[in-house]
Structures are given as structure tokens and as C-alpha cells.
Amino acid sequence: MIRAGIIGSTGYAGGELVRILLGHKDVEIKWYGSRSYIDKKYASVYQNMFQLVDDVCKDDNMEQLAKEVDVIFTATPQGLCASLVNDEILSKVKVIDLSADFRIKDVKTYEEWYKIEHKSPQYIDEAVYGLCEINREKVKQARIVANPGCYPTCSTLSIYPLLKEDLIDGNTIIIDAKSGTSGAGRGAKVDNLYCEVNENIKAYGVAGHRHTPEIEEQLSYAAGYPITLNFTPHLVPMNRGILVTAYASLKKDVTYEEVKAVYDKYYANEQFVRVLDKDVCPQTKWVEGSNYVDVNFKIDPRTKRIIMMGAMDNLVKGAAGQAVQNMNLMFGLPENEGLCMPPMFP
Amino acid sequence: MIRAGIIGSTGYAGGELVRILLGHKDVEIKWYGSRSYIDKKYASVYQNMFQLVDDVCKDDNMEQLAKEVDVIFTATPQGLCASLVNDEILSKVKVIDLSADFRIKDVKTYEEWYKIEHKSPQYIDEAVYGLCEINREKVKQARIVANPGCYPTCSTLSIYPLLKEDLIDGNTIIIDAKSGTSGAGRGAKVDNLYCEVNENIKAYGVAGHRHTPEIEEQLSYAAGYPITLNFTPHLVPMNRGILVTAYASLKKDVTYEEVKAVYDKYYANEQFVRVLDKDVCPQTKWVEGSNYVDVNFKIDPRTKRIIMMGAMDNLVKGAAGQAVQNMNLMFGLPENEGLCMPPMFP
Amino acid sequence: MIRAGIIGSTGYAGGELVRILLGHKDVEIKWYGSRSYIDKKYASVYQNMFQLVDDVCKDDNMEQLAKEVDVIFTATPQGLCASLVNDEILSKVKVIDLSADFRIKDVKTYEEWYKIEHKSPQYIDEAVYGLCEINREKVKQARIVANPGCYPTCSTLSIYPLLKEDLIDGNTIIIDAKSGTSGAGRGAKVDNLYCEVNENIKAYGVAGHRHTPEIEEQLSYAAGYPITLNFTPHLVPMNRGILVTAYASLKKDVTYEEVKAVYDKYYANEQFVRVLDKDVCPQTKWVEGSNYVDVNFKIDPRTKRIIMMGAMDNLVKGAAGQAVQNMNLMFGLPENEGLCMPPMFP
Amino acid sequence: MIRAGIIGSTGYAGGELVRILLGHKDVEIKWYGSRSYIDKKYASVYQNMFQLVDDVCKDDNMEQLAKEVDVIFTATPQGLCASLVNDEILSKVKVIDLSADFRIKDVKTYEEWYKIEHKSPQYIDEAVYGLCEINREKVKQARIVANPGCYPTCSTLSIYPLLKEDLIDGNTIIIDAKSGTSGAGRGAKVDNLYCEVNENIKAYGVAGHRHTPEIEEQLSYAAGYPITLNFTPHLVPMNRGILVTAYASLKKDVTYEEVKAVYDKYYANEQFVRVLDKDVCPQTKWVEGSNYVDVNFKIDPRTKRIIMMGAMDNLVKGAAGQAVQNMNLMFGLPENEGLCMPPMFP
The missing domain is CATH 3.40.50.720 (NAD(P)-binding Rossmann-like Domain)
Known part of the structure; x- marks a missing residue:
């Protein structure tokens, strides 16, 4: 025990x-x-x-x-x-x-x-950056793990394969993220009161949110060159969930199948990253309460950009669930131990 | 299996x-x-x-x-x-x-x-009425179980001990219930659209809701005499949860401790019914996603009435969870098998 | 000016x-x-x-x-x-x-x-109790007006005609009220944070809420005898709106038409109290942002009780709107000046 | 009349x-x-x-x-x-x-x-495209006005001045928009049920939403050259409101004051477009129920991009309010007649 x-x-x-x-x-x-x-x-x-x-x-x-x-x-x-x-x-x-x-x-x-x-x-x-899908072997040996931030987890997993395979230009990346309010913590602040958040949406920390350098560092490792990007979080009237909508310019013409194959290369064997079927957009509700990240993408031939999307529960895969996943790895347990609860809907 | x-x-x-x-x-x-x-x-x-x-x-x-x-x-x-x-x-x-x-x-x-x-x-x-806490032994023998309705489950469990011990007058019972919208089902109706339900509350089925005779029947068994009561459900802008606030006239002067002892007599050994601490009002969020019913009460010496409260997840203890609890009993499994997930908050 | x-x-x-x-x-x-x-x-x-x-x-x-x-x-x-x-x-x-x-x-x-x-x-x-529909003439003469509480406004207007005409027994009244969260004020408290209120409903101040004596006093005036009653407020995940569901025993057999006539007697000429059509239940959303109170009732012949319902915007008719209505009366202006905005839906 | x-x-x-x-x-x-x-x-x-x-x-x-x-x-x-x-x-x-x-x-x-x-x-x-702030004089003469779409109104007004003054590269524009659910209409569809929308956020119509060519056309007029862009709408669990977060590359180094002056050049005399104070991000709740569009921007010197933001009520400035504004112009009435209601908060 x-x-x-x-x-x-x-x-x-x-x-x-x-x-x-x-x-x-x-x-x-x-x-x-x-x-x-x-x-x-x-x-x-x-x-x-x-x-x-x-x-x-x-x-x-x-x-x-x-x-x-x-x-x-x-x-x-x-x-x-x-x-x-x-x-x-x-x-x-x-x-x-x-x-x-x-x-x-x-x-x-x-x-x-x-x-x-x-x-x-x-x-x-x-310290090992505890994004298990990417640093699994290092986590197993770690004494101290830096559990990734919620936005960086969702952003990195959504974009990682395309940078790794050099399909997109890292310096064109724009990440527009949306988070439920539990991400703001349980402190008693007027800004987080029910009546201030409900029926409302806003951006915050524009061009200055602290998760920016964390995302840039991880994506730079994936790309093999330094990346500077835009990251804009938004506060959404819901308790849980992060949705990332990321944009980047494609380095060459690609088909749906080629991109799908790239995502599958990295995630087909990952239990907690689900690459959705064609044209199915991730929704935060479909992963609520679970350790899953749902990702998908859409190629826009008109602008030669690709839109990458990811959804997860900010408190699970974005915090506590990933922490337990790291713990499992550090202690030699099955990685999914205690983490197999299906998402709760509705 | x-x-x-x-x-x-x-x-x-x-x-x-x-x-x-x-x-x-x-x-x-x-x-x-x-x-x-x-x-x-x-x-x-x-x-x-x-x-x-x-x-x-x-x-x-x-x-x-x-x-x-x-x-x-x-x-x-x-x-x-x-x-x-x-x-x-x-x-x-x-x-x-x-x-x-x-x-x-x-x-x-x-x-x-x-x-x-x-x-x-x-x-x-x-057919056995599958309110496990009350009909446990009969459920074990049943070929066919009538899984209780969501409102009747929460209402009956909130009121049952006081009728059983004859502390309240059954014909003074008024049940004012509030339910999340999943109780209305997944049918595509204008009344259940997001914009119609959100930022809104209403009573419905006033003096005519179909769960009324079911509640009356179960409470009549508990009391030992026929009960006619008022039951008013309300639609609340949330996905899950039922809250019951029930009122009845006390038959005699009672102290907090006496009533608490009555609730404990019936529920102290029940895993899924939690009698809360003094002055803690049940909240639907505290049981979300779980099979728990939280109950409590408040004596009003001014009116000689007692207010009984119960909260549960309408889809779990009010439907699927209770169905699994019944199945466990019918198949000789531990009653809580598969039902031990803690409530999810927030 | x-x-x-x-x-x-x-x-x-x-x-x-x-x-x-x-x-x-x-x-x-x-x-x-x-x-x-x-x-x-x-x-x-x-x-x-x-x-x-x-x-x-x-x-x-x-x-x-x-x-x-x-x-x-x-x-x-x-x-x-x-x-x-x-x-x-x-x-x-x-x-x-x-x-x-x-x-x-x-x-x-x-x-x-x-x-x-x-x-x-x-x-x-x-000081004049500023429930304009009832104390109109006194308000006109007042130097100081006590603007009624939100719950008392909605409760009193929903029940008043039936007490005035002696159709119900005042000491059987039970008021189960539900309020949006703006009623809790803008103070920074954990209990009012978005994540605590959202997807949740609870009773509070059970058998002890401060609006109880205010309601009792006003209803006692209407009845002509002292009334003690139960009043239970609930916190609902929405910004605005109060819904009152009130119960009382009828003193005699009455028809829908008779009760309707009683409501009309008091409210047919009141711009801001709308007695809804038969079987239409008041909904808070239908009065949002406006000074209206929507009321209606349902007779339950099985229990010989009547269910009285009222819905209003707690910040308008329950606070600021009524205050302006009082001001209009005090200054000899048309009572509805500045108050004719239709409810906003959705 | x-x-x-x-x-x-x-x-x-x-x-x-x-x-x-x-x-x-x-x-x-x-x-x-x-x-x-x-x-x-x-x-x-x-x-x-x-x-x-x-x-x-x-x-x-x-x-x-x-x-x-x-x-x-x-x-x-x-x-x-x-x-x-x-x-x-x-x-x-x-x-x-x-x-x-x-x-x-x-x-x-x-x-x-x-x-x-x-x-x-x-x-x-x-037909005249009825974006009053831009086509005011033409609207006055029109027999038929094409009232702009909700997303195009908010997007165009947020971006227009910077294109007009050639500060940004039109073909780098990415518009990430978020809308309340009333934008989906009152049709009875499972996707718009309360339980499907609540506690959820998703993108939809990715790289294919019909408002895309409308936005491109209007922004091309402003720029003086043809623009192709990315536009991604999202469904947010709230009744009303659209928030636009738009990104573009700056054509040259600019200061906050320079950009502010450009926005003011176009909007200082516009009643319904409010350029917010420095570092104040638009929030949909601050314009709810009103005809206002709140806009602001943030320069990101790290990426040499600018983030433009706009918030409005999709049913007012995004539909009915703008239609009335157009009507006022067409009939020679004061442009703001009937449109001066302040936003409702909360």
C-alpha cells in the first residue's frame, strides 16, 4: 500500500x-x-x-x-x-x-x-516534466515530477505529433483555449462569484498568461527549434473542462489520411489520448470526470492552415488524474490504475 | 460474469x-x-x-x-x-x-x-419495489424488480423513518421537489432546449404528477394507514440532481436528538443513505455522480412542523445506480459492487 | 428633474x-x-x-x-x-x-x-411598507418607505387575495421559495463562487430565515389574524429570479373560476401583477429584467389544498424596480414611469 | 407611426x-x-x-x-x-x-x-449591407437592407479599423469566436437540449461555417485587397453573447497609443461601439440585452501579432437591435431610437 x-x-x-x-x-x-x-x-x-x-x-x-x-x-x-x-x-x-x-x-x-x-x-x-505520454520512461525513474499545467497538457498533446513530424511551422501557432471555472481555484474573489461568471465569457491574461512559456518549451522540444506562440485563455461558465483550438500553417500539402496517420503514430497505443473520428469535434462534456484527452484536427485548404483541437477535464488529466498517472509510473504500477472511470454524461 | x-x-x-x-x-x-x-x-x-x-x-x-x-x-x-x-x-x-x-x-x-x-x-x-434499503430481502428473491422513480426514491427515503416511528401526521405531508433537467429525458422538445431551461425555474405537473401515487403508496406502507399528500416537482437549470424539501406536522414535541436517533435507527448501517450532521442542509452537488442520498431535517418549534430534506443524483440512486444495487442483491453480490464511486465536486 | x-x-x-x-x-x-x-x-x-x-x-x-x-x-x-x-x-x-x-x-x-x-x-x-399594490395611498404620503424584501414581495402577492377573501387557513401556509444567486449579494464568499453554486441546489436558513417575520406580518394584516408559517428559501443556479410555491388548506370547496375571480378582483387593474391563464405555471425567465410578478394557482381536490405560485425578478420587482415604483408614487409621477421594459427572453 | x-x-x-x-x-x-x-x-x-x-x-x-x-x-x-x-x-x-x-x-x-x-x-x-457604423449613408437610401450576421458584425467591427489603416496583414487573420446558444435557434434538436449544451464547450463548422465568406467580403472591402481567413465558432453554455478573439500579424511596430488612436478614429463618435480602457478585456455579460459592441486589443511584441477582441449580444447588435438601428436610418429617425437600454448585469 x-x-x-x-x-x-x-x-x-x-x-x-x-x-x-x-x-x-x-x-x-x-x-x-x-x-x-x-x-x-x-x-x-x-x-x-x-x-x-x-x-x-x-x-x-x-x-x-x-x-x-x-x-x-x-x-x-x-x-x-x-x-x-x-x-x-x-x-x-x-x-x-x-x-x-x-x-x-x-x-x-x-x-x-x-x-x-x-x-x-x-x-x-x-525534475521530470510529467507529461506521461511523452516522458514516460523518465517519469519512471524520477524522484520529483513537475506535473504539467492544465492548458499546457491539453495544448501540447493536441499539437505535438504535427511538430514532431514537421508538418507545421511552429512559429505560426496560435492557441485559443477555453477553461471551466474550477481552473480559477477556490479562493473567494468577486471575479469568480457565480453571478460574475455565469452567462459570461471573456479572455484573460492575453499575451501574458504564465502557461505560455511552459507550452513554448514543450513544443520547442517537439519541434527541435525554439517556438514563440500566442496563447489566449478564456473563462467559460462551466465547472470543468478545457478546450484548446489551435491554429498553424502547414509546411506542405497534406491529406486527411496523412495527418490522421501521424496522430495515430503517437497516440494509437495511448489509452488516455483518443483521436476522434473524422469531423467529430472534441467536446469537454465527453471527457468530464475522466483522464481522457480527446483530440482531432481539420485541414483548411483555403488558408493552408490546420486547426487542431483538444478537450479534457482540467481537474483530471489537467491536474489530479495526471498526477496519479505519474505516481503509477513512479511506483511501477499499471499506468491506468485508478484512472479507468468513464467520462460522465450528461 | x-x-x-x-x-x-x-x-x-x-x-x-x-x-x-x-x-x-x-x-x-x-x-x-x-x-x-x-x-x-x-x-x-x-x-x-x-x-x-x-x-x-x-x-x-x-x-x-x-x-x-x-x-x-x-x-x-x-x-x-x-x-x-x-x-x-x-x-x-x-x-x-x-x-x-x-x-x-x-x-x-x-x-x-x-x-x-x-x-x-x-x-x-x-414484482418487488426495488427500494433496497426498505425491501432488501424481497429484492434478493425477485425475478422482476420495479426500480423506483427518481422523485419517489428521494422522497420516501427522506420521510420514511418519521412515518415508521409515527412522529408525523402522514396526511399533512407536502413534498416540494426540484430536479435537474436530465430527468426530462433526451427527447428533442422545445421545452427542454438550453435557452428555455437555463436561467429559469418553474413548477410542473402541479397536483397531477405521476410520481404522486407511487410516493403515496410507499409512504402509506411505512405509516400503516393511507396517505394523501401534495407533491410538486420543479425543473432546475442543472444537469443532474434531485432535492426534496418535505414538510409535515409533528405528532408530539420532539428534540433534535430524538429525531436524529430515529433516522440513525434506519440508516446508520446503510452505506448509501447519509444522515448529515446537525444543521447541514443536503446539496445535490455533494452527491453528484454517486449512489448516495443525503438526508437531514429541521424541527420548527414555531409551527410544530418538521422540514425533511433529501438530495441525490437522479440518474444514479434515482435510476441506474439503484438498478445496479438491485441487480447486486438479486445475484448475491455485495450490494455496493460497482457503486462506490465518491461524489464528484465541483 | x-x-x-x-x-x-x-x-x-x-x-x-x-x-x-x-x-x-x-x-x-x-x-x-x-x-x-x-x-x-x-x-x-x-x-x-x-x-x-x-x-x-x-x-x-x-x-x-x-x-x-x-x-x-x-x-x-x-x-x-x-x-x-x-x-x-x-x-x-x-x-x-x-x-x-x-x-x-x-x-x-x-x-x-x-x-x-x-x-x-x-x-x-x-415608515410605510412599500408594497405598492397594497399600500399605494400610504406610499404617496410617505417621507420614508421600507422597500419590501424580495421573498416577501413575491410571497405576499401570491397569497394575499386568498387570505383577504378568507379562502385559506393562514396557519397552514407553507412557502417553498427558490432564488437566483444575485440575491446573495456581491460579497466575495466561497459559498457564492461559481463552482459552488453551479449544478447545485440547496435549502438554506431553514426555519430561521429573516424574511419569515416580514412575510408573517404582511399576511397577518391581510388575514386579520396572526399567522405563523413555514418559509424555506433555496439557492438556484441562475443569476436572477424568485419562484414561490406556496401551499395552504382551503377553508371551503371552491372552483377554479371562483379563485380566479378573487385574484382578478385584486390584480385585474394592476399593471405589474399578471394572473396567468389556467394551468400556465409562472417561470422566472418570463419576467426577467422586468417589474412583473406572474402569479397563478392550482386547486388540489385530493388534499383540499391550493398551490399558489409566483415568479418575479428578485432585483427588479424584488428590489430596485419596486423602489422606483415607490419613488414614482411618492413624487406624483405615473406609477409605471421607467418601469415598462418588457421581460427579456431568452 | x-x-x-x-x-x-x-x-x-x-x-x-x-x-x-x-x-x-x-x-x-x-x-x-x-x-x-x-x-x-x-x-x-x-x-x-x-x-x-x-x-x-x-x-x-x-x-x-x-x-x-x-x-x-x-x-x-x-x-x-x-x-x-x-x-x-x-x-x-x-x-x-x-x-x-x-x-x-x-x-x-x-x-x-x-x-x-x-x-x-x-x-x-x-441591397445594402446594414452594418450601420460602416455603411450609414447607404442604409439611409436603401429599400432593402441585408442585416449582417451575428459573427460577421462582431468580427468586422473588431478588426475593421486596423485593416482600414493597413496596420495588419489581412491574410494572417484568425478569428476564434464563441457564441451563446440562442444563436442556434429555437428548433427542437437533441444537440441544443439543455443537458447537451450545459457544462460543455465545442467548436463547430470548423473551416466551413457560412459566416466565413461574409466576414471575408467585408474585411476585403476594408483592406482594399482580397482576404482569406480562418473563422472558428464555438458553442458556449450561456443564452446570449458573442465573443470574438481575433489574431493578426502587425505590418509594423506600433505602440498601444497608436493603435488606440486608430480605433478611436473610427469609433469615438459611434454610440454603439465602445473602445474599452487599456487592458480591459470585453466580456459578453457587460453588453447583455443592449446594442453595444465592446472592443479592445492587445499587442504582443513577442510574436509581433495583435489580439483584437469584441463582445456583443448576438440577439441585439447581432440581429434585432441592428435591424432596428437600420430601420431608424431608413426612416430618418435618430439612429439610437429605442436602442438606449443599458446592458443588464448580472
Whole structure:
């Protein structure tokens, strides 16, 4: 039995981690960390867990945690994980960081976009970017995994094969993304009130969202050359789900079948990436509550561009589900253990 | 391995049955019935099942089905199941009917409220009303189970203990219920369009909804005397969930602790009925996607009435989940097999 | 031109008051009060007012306001208006208080339910309860109007004629009400976040909501005897709208036509109360953005009860619209001035 | 008093036309056309109009209509208006066509994208494209106005100034648009059911939506050279609103102030186009129910692209409001008559 501790268990991603791990036959949650709710019953914060979780919330004590568990998940704002990890901790437990602290290899880029000093840059090199479909073998060996951001997961998986096979010009990529509101977290802000979000859609972080350098880095690896792109997230009145609509110029004339073959080359054997049938557009509702990413594409011969689309649940494949997928790999379990719940519709 | 067939697999309740059974380790779905989508791939009707279900939809042939499966679920409009069952079928397979055909013991009452002739009244007596928490032992022996309606499940479980212990006057009961829109089915009607339901709430079927006699019958059994009551359903802009707010006059002065003890007497050992802590009101979101019913109550000393509340997912405990719970009982499996998914929040 | 000042102009009711008064040909808003946003542009708080309102927000200085305007609207939490009014102010301006301070005639009842001391009980007697359809003549003479609460407005108008004509037993009344989320205000609370409210419904304030004594007082006047009743509000995932479903025992056998005649007696000449056609249930969406209350009823001969229903926009007839209707009466304007906008659908 | 007739008055755009015209002091609606609801009371189709509209729906008899009214609005699917207009009708009344029939000057392009034969191509040249801000003077003289599509209105107004001033390369334009569900019409289709749309987002008509050639034509006029572009609409779970996020490569280095000046050059005197303050992103909720289009932009120096954004209510400025704006111009009324309602929030 793997003993797990969660720092930040009362955020939406933390809550989702609890939901998934409760259904994971090889894991026992030993520590429900939550700075905001110390000593409160976890099930009084998330009533869905009434009678399912009896624990009370504890402080963010990573030293102590390292003695009591085998794996620590940090579902916390940027900065926290980097400020807590050290050699002793990493010698005892595996760490899966759901924040951005170890995602970006260039510490300057991180500090520029996140406007904070990185407290433990010495672990950045070692940390593995936990996009399992791409870095599977490295994840298996990792002590510390940087769990990818929600937008970067969906964006990268939607675009990756075409860059890898050099079908598109990386510097023409434009990513227009749409996210449900759970991505904004559980903080009490006027902007996230029901009446402000409902019946509304807006772009935010235009030309400046922090996931931009993360996406650029991953896509640059795929392309083999540095990519600068546009990424625009939008807030959509729904709880869960991310939809990515990405545009790029094709480097040559291609047929539907050729592009389909490229997607299949990378994803035919991937359980959690589903390349949809021709002309079926991904919808976030079709993956809700599951670890799937649905992708598809459409060639536009008029503009010689291709439109790439991806849909996933931001809290599952975009956060907690992918974290568990990484954990499975790190502990030598079947990669899909605890992650086979079908999407819930409607 | 239990082989299951679903008639009406492309309605919302049918779809939910598929979702739940796919996660049930002892069941294999052998027949996806759908009169509207014969020969179409099931996963093209419900894209969430892409790569999870490869079958095509078949016609409603119960005779043939009886040869190929061990249990038939009918998730169809009233009248269909009653028109198809016969002795031969019942000698071969167990039938769990999610429609109203076998719920009401008095055939005249059925025919009056449903405005159709009952085609096989000879099985009404034999059929067991599948509210597991109340009729558990009978369900275990049943060949045919009448799976309760969504409103009756939530209403009965919210009120049952107080009638059983004679704390309230059954003829003062008023049930004000609120349901998500999946309860209205997947038929293409203007009234169920997004723009008609969204940002809107209304009562419907006032003083005439067909679930009224079903609730009255079950509560009359609990009370030991005939009950006539008011039941008013409302349509709420959400996909899933039923909330029942029920009112009744107390027969005597009672304390919170006394009433709590009564609820606990009936539900303390029931996995799927959660009696919430004092002053916590049930919320549909806290049970979404799960088989739980959350109940609670509030005594109003000013009016000497008690307010009883219950929340559940109309597609799970109110339809498909309860059907699987019944199936588990009928086949001697653990009652919670395949039903332990925690509620999903948010 | 009537000069108006609004204290609390950046709450949702205050914002609605601005929207309505901007379209009122006889009114000019001179003072946008908002303690939270002093010196900020009003249009930066409510971007819908960009280029329509150029003013900045000011503090809650009622003394100064009294010198500059003809009417003051207080759209603030309970206690504020009562703590600010005095003889000098009332000698200069008319006050329309959207809070509860002057709605309840018995100061003890107010203090018990609101848990605060009333700071100016000397004006309670003078204040007129501004339910225009019932107290029209008194409103015309008033210096200070207590604008009714949202739930009390909808509840009282739905039930009033039947009590007035003694058709129902007042002490059997049960009011089950459902409200959109704007009723919860614009404060940044976790409970009102999008992800907490969306796809969810719950009761709150069960057997203890502060609007209970207000409703009881008004209905007692109508009945001519003291009424104690149950009132249960619910939070619904929509921005606007209140639906009331009320139940009461009939005192005698009545026909549809008789009850209809009673409603018509009181409302046939009321522009803002629409008695719907037979069997048409009120829906909140049909009155959104307008000052209408739609009411209807259904007799249940089985239980000898009657179900009374009412729907309105909580921010218009339930707050700002009714306040303007009161202002019109107080200033001798046509009662419907600025209030004739048709409901918006969808 | 202008007498107006509406063909297609029971669609969502038709309903909105009724709402707006009821508040227009110079117009009287004389004909509520609706093929689907002939002889039914209009207010029974749209209960919001109860007691406001007493008329019954009539058939689509344009000949008769031409005798009885001064202006005909056709809020109908493509093909209908073109099949009904003729010289006699146009000699008697003005026609404002909300369908696509007269929007595209090249009849072949129309027939290719709409897959129908154009029944009266002889009027295409004469018809004026009714984007008032751009074609104001021509609209004033028109007998027949092609009311622009919802997406084209929002897209064109968001991009127009930058093309006109040659700041961007027209053939790099990518328009990613998001629409509320009322844009899909009131037809009873499974895809538009509440449970299918709610908690969901998807792209549709990718690389093939019919509004593409309309947008291209208008932007080509602005640029002075032919433009081919990508346009991708998305369906968003909300009733109303369109948000356009458009991308293009800048032709030269520009500052915020320079671009702002360009927008102001075209829109500073336009009442219904609001250029927002720096860094304020348009939100659909801020224009709901009004005739405003809110636009803004963000320069991305990293990619040398500019992101242009626009938000409007698809049923108002995107359909009925713009039609009334056109009518006002055609009849010599103040352009904003009946259109000054402030946006409704929340």
C-alpha cells in the first residue's frame, strides 16, 4: 500500500486528488494538508466526502510528512513546493508537484513570468516534466515530477505529433483555449462569484498568461527549434473542462489520411489520448470526470492552415488524474490504475 | 460474469447504466438496445464512450435477449416493459424495469395516472419495489424488480423513518421537489432546449404528477394507514440532481436528538443513505455522480412542523445506480459492487 | 428633474437601481455611494456602465446627500439606514430604504431575527411598507418607505387575495421559495463562487430565515389574524429570479373560476401583477429584467389544498424596480414611469 | 407611426425584435408572422409577452403584408426572403432581411456556401449591407437592407479599423469566436437540449461555417485587397453573447497609443461601439440585452501579432437591435431610437 500525503488538499485540484485516490486500490491517503483549514474535518470542507474521509486537515509540514508517507503531492500555489523540498525529503519520498515550480527548465524564464524568486533551482534539472505520454520512461525513474499545467497538457498533446513530424511551422501557432471555472481555484474573489461568471465569457491574461512559456518549451522540444506562440485563455461558465483550438500553417500539402496517420503514430497505443473520428469535434462534456484527452484536427485548404483541437477535464488529466498517472509510473504500477472511470454524461 | 442487456440504452438513464456497468467487475454488457439508433455505433450516440464501447445499437427484442443475457434492464417509457415480459422470459432472465410499469400495486391507479392500459397486470403482485434499503430481502428473491422513480426514491427515503416511528401526521405531508433537467429525458422538445431551461425555474405537473401515487403508496406502507399528500416537482437549470424539501406536522414535541436517533435507527448501517450532521442542509452537488442520498431535517418549534430534506443524483440512486444495487442483491453480490464511486465536486 | 442619491450603489440591487434610473426620464442620479469603492469610477466596478456613467463612487454621507438630492435610496445591509436617518434628513429628502430596517413594525421582532439593535425605532411607525399594490395611498404620503424584501414581495402577492377573501387557513401556509444567486449579494464568499453554486441546489436558513417575520406580518394584516408559517428559501443556479410555491388548506370547496375571480378582483387593474391563464405555471425567465410578478394557482381536490405560485425578478420587482415604483408614487409621477421594459427572453 | 411586420416572429431573433420594438415610440407592430404557430396567440408562444401583446400569429404572406405595413423584417432561415420579394413589394415597403440572402454580393459564393439556389439575385446589388457604423449613408437610401450576421458584425467591427489603416496583414487573420446558444435557434434538436449544451464547450463548422465568406467580403472591402481567413465558432453554455478573439500579424511596430488612436478614429463618435480602457478585456455579460459592441486589443511584441477582441449580444447588435438601428436610418429617425437600454448585469 502506497502511503500518500497531499499538501493543498482543499483546493479544487486537491479535492479531485482525494476523489481519485479513494478509488485507487494501492493507495492510502495519510495526510490531508490544508493551511486554511487546519484541524477542521476534511469532510466539513468537502461534504461530498462525508463518511468517506474521517481525517482532519493538517498543516504543511513536509519534513514530518516525509517520515510518514511514500509520496507527497503538492497541490499548492507556485513557490510553496520549491520552498519546502530539500535533499533529505527527496531521499525519503517521491514528490509530485502540481504547481509550476519545476516545470520550466530555465530559472530566469520562471522568475520573469511568475514574478517570484525560485527557492530551490538545484532540483529543476532533476525534475521530470510529467507529461506521461511523452516522458514516460523518465517519469519512471524520477524522484520529483513537475506535473504539467492544465492548458499546457491539453495544448501540447493536441499539437505535438504535427511538430514532431514537421508538418507545421511552429512559429505560426496560435492557441485559443477555453477553461471551466474550477481552473480559477477556490479562493473567494468577486471575479469568480457565480453571478460574475455565469452567462459570461471573456479572455484573460492575453499575451501574458504564465502557461505560455511552459507550452513554448514543450513544443520547442517537439519541434527541435525554439517556438514563440500566442496563447489566449478564456473563462467559460462551466465547472470543468478545457478546450484548446489551435491554429498553424502547414509546411506542405497534406491529406486527411496523412495527418490522421501521424496522430495515430503517437497516440494509437495511448489509452488516455483518443483521436476522434473524422469531423467529430472534441467536446469537454465527453471527457468530464475522466483522464481522457480527446483530440482531432481539420485541414483548411483555403488558408493552408490546420486547426487542431483538444478537450479534457482540467481537474483530471489537467491536474489530479495526471498526477496519479505519474505516481503509477513512479511506483511501477499499471499506468491506468485508478484512472479507468468513464467520462460522465450528461 | 453476469451478462446484461439494456433496452433503452441511449436515454440518459440508459447511458448512466452503461457508465456504471462498465466499472462493475462482475458484469458484461451484451446488448445495447435502442429503437431510435438501431445499427448505429453506441459510441457515436454517446461520444464519451468512444473506444470504451464498440457495440452497435440493437432493436428491442426481449425474446432474443432472454436467450443471450442473465439480466435485462428496461430503461424505457412506461408501457414497454409490461408489453414485452412473459412467463418464458421471466423463466430465463431477471428483469429490472426502470419504468413505472410494476411500481404501483393497484392496476387501476396505474392506469388512471398513466393513461394507458397495463399489458401484463399478472406480474404486478410478483414484482418487488426495488427500494433496497426498505425491501432488501424481497429484492434478493425477485425475478422482476420495479426500480423506483427518481422523485419517489428521494422522497420516501427522506420521510420514511418519521412515518415508521409515527412522529408525523402522514396526511399533512407536502413534498416540494426540484430536479435537474436530465430527468426530462433526451427527447428533442422545445421545452427542454438550453435557452428555455437555463436561467429559469418553474413548477410542473402541479397536483397531477405521476410520481404522486407511487410516493403515496410507499409512504402509506411505512405509516400503516393511507396517505394523501401534495407533491410538486420543479425543473432546475442543472444537469443532474434531485432535492426534496418535505414538510409535515409533528405528532408530539420532539428534540433534535430524538429525531436524529430515529433516522440513525434506519440508516446508520446503510452505506448509501447519509444522515448529515446537525444543521447541514443536503446539496445535490455533494452527491453528484454517486449512489448516495443525503438526508437531514429541521424541527420548527414555531409551527410544530418538521422540514425533511433529501438530495441525490437522479440518474444514479434515482435510476441506474439503484438498478445496479438491485441487480447486486438479486445475484448475491455485495450490494455496493460497482457503486462506490465518491461524489464528484465541483 | 428628481435628483437621486444611492447609498450602496455597487451591490447588485444598487447596480440594478442605476440601470433602471438611467432609463427614467424624470430622474438624474447625483450620488453613487459605495463605501468599498470610494473614488473609483463607477463604470470600472460595473463595466456595463462604461460611457454611460462617468461618476466616481462616494462615501455614505447622508447629511451631505440630503442637501444635494431629493430622494435617497439605501441599498445597504440592515442597520445602516437606521443608523443614519434623523429628523433633519427626513425634513429635506425622501428616503427609500431597500434594507429591512423599517419593514417590521415590532422592534423586538426585528432585533430578535436580525440580531442587531435598532438605532432609530422612532421612525418605524411612520415608515410605510412599500408594497405598492397594497399600500399605494400610504406610499404617496410617505417621507420614508421600507422597500419590501424580495421573498416577501413575491410571497405576499401570491397569497394575499386568498387570505383577504378568507379562502385559506393562514396557519397552514407553507412557502417553498427558490432564488437566483444575485440575491446573495456581491460579497466575495466561497459559498457564492461559481463552482459552488453551479449544478447545485440547496435549502438554506431553514426555519430561521429573516424574511419569515416580514412575510408573517404582511399576511397577518391581510388575514386579520396572526399567522405563523413555514418559509424555506433555496439557492438556484441562475443569476436572477424568485419562484414561490406556496401551499395552504382551503377553508371551503371552491372552483377554479371562483379563485380566479378573487385574484382578478385584486390584480385585474394592476399593471405589474399578471394572473396567468389556467394551468400556465409562472417561470422566472418570463419576467426577467422586468417589474412583473406572474402569479397563478392550482386547486388540489385530493388534499383540499391550493398551490399558489409566483415568479418575479428578485432585483427588479424584488428590489430596485419596486423602489422606483415607490419613488414614482411618492413624487406624483405615473406609477409605471421607467418601469415598462418588457421581460427579456431568452 | 411606422407600421412594422415581422416574418419569423417566434424565433429567438424575432422575439427580440418584438421586445425592442415594443419599447420604440415610433413603431407599431402590425403583423406577427410565424408559419409554425399560425392562429396561436403570440403571448402563448412567448409568455414574457403576456398582457403586452394580444395578437395571434399569422402566415408568411408578404404580398398582403406589403399593403398593411411600412417595413418588413424577415427573421427567417436563408432562402425565404429571396423567394418572396419582388418589385411590387419593394415599391411599397422597406425590407430588412435578417437572413443571409442579400449579404453576399457574389451569388455563386452564396450558393456554394449555403447550398441553395438564390431566387432573386436581381436585388443583390441594390441591397445594402446594414452594418450601420460602416455603411450609414447607404442604409439611409436603401429599400432593402441585408442585416449582417451575428459573427460577421462582431468580427468586422473588431478588426475593421486596423485593416482600414493597413496596420495588419489581412491574410494572417484568425478569428476564434464563441457564441451563446440562442444563436442556434429555437428548433427542437437533441444537440441544443439543455443537458447537451450545459457544462460543455465545442467548436463547430470548423473551416466551413457560412459566416466565413461574409466576414471575408467585408474585411476585403476594408483592406482594399482580397482576404482569406480562418473563422472558428464555438458553442458556449450561456443564452446570449458573442465573443470574438481575433489574431493578426502587425505590418509594423506600433505602440498601444497608436493603435488606440486608430480605433478611436473610427469609433469615438459611434454610440454603439465602445473602445474599452487599456487592458480591459470585453466580456459578453457587460453588453447583455443592449446594442453595444465592446472592443479592445492587445499587442504582443513577442510574436509581433495583435489580439483584437469584441463582445456583443448576438440577439441585439447581432440581429434585432441592428435591424432596428437600420430601420431608424431608413426612416430618418435618430439612429439610437429605442436602442438606449443599458446592458443588464448580472
